[in-house]
Amino acid sequence: MNKKSLESWSPWILLALSILIWEGLCRAFNVSEFIFPSPSRIAQQTIEYRDVIAGHAWRTYWVTMVGFGIAILVGVLLGFIIGSSRLAYAAVYPLMTAFNALPKAAFVPILVVWFGIGIGPAILTAFLISFFPIMVNIATGLATLEPELEDVLRVLGAKRWDVLVKVGLPRSMPYFYGSLKVAITLAFVGTTVSEMTASNEGIGYLLISAGSAMQMGLAFSGLVVVGAMAMIMYELFSYIEKRTTGWAHRGSQGE
Numbered sequence: 001m002n003k004k005s006l007e008s009w010s011p012w013i014l015l016a017l018s019i020l021i022w023e024g025l026c027r028a029f030n031v032s033e034f035i036f037p038s039p040s041r042i043a044q045q046t047i048e049y050r051d052v053i054a055g056h057a058w059r060t061y062w063v064t065m066v067g068f069g070i071a072i073l074v075g076v077l078l079g080f081i082i083g084s085s086r087l088a089y090a091a092v093y094p095l096m097t098a099f100n101a102l103p104k105a106a107f108v109p110i111l112v113v114w115f116g117i118g119i120g121p122a123i124l125t126a127f128l129i130s131f132f133p134i135m136v137n138i139a140t141g142l143a144t145l146e147p148e149l150e151d152v153l154r155v156l157g158a159k160r161w162d163v164l165v166k167v168g169l170p171r172s173m174p175y176f177y178g179s180l181k182v183a184i185t186l187a188f189v190g191t192t193v194s195e196m197t198a199s200n201e202g203i204g205y206l207l208i209s210a211g212s213a214m215q216m217g218l219a220f221s222g223l224v225v226v227g228a229m230a231m232i233m234y235e236l237f238s239y240i241e242k243r244t245t246g247w248a249h250r251g252s253q254g255e
Helices: 003-028 039-048 050-084 086-100 104-115 119-143 147-155 160-198 203-212 216-244 246-252
Strands: none
Touching (some): 050 119, 104 119, 104 160, 119 160
């Protein structure tokens, strides 16, 4: 197996080893499934409750994607505004940083009062927790445009708008895809947290219900499903990134 093949298979090898060790420890120490279920018990309950899990997973998925889509629109717009103006960068960036430091779970009760129990709080929580990485990376990509390059383009007759749109935005694409891979995982976290307190559907609701019924295998199944959905979306963005921004990774292609 060459180095490239080993790198591509390494996550799966590590996952398999982790599952084997987990299963072995649970069997060796006879750990109760009510405390820490084994992978085999989780798989068993996943198959047993597959229809229920699938229904809740679909709800969590599409709610997350709606909130994530809004986060992309708002994040790109704010990032473009902040990154294209030094004044906007100095004025808005610190405020956005302070806002991002606020625990998003604390917003859920407020959103419930405003929008009621249902998809509204879940969508908005997914949006609030995921738009910041997108905004920061777009703003950083535009704000760090080399002054020398901008001067050369100005001499050639390019206007500020031309520099931002034709050079700044393409240059920000690697930052953008990097932010998407971070933001999508955060969006699933936001949706799940909201569903745990403000919904009667979704994986978050399933976690609370299964925990209350002491069905820890089912609760872990929900966690596995959320992790799988996030991983699939992460890999999708990685694939798109490699196909559209190969020029940014040319230095590592020969390794």
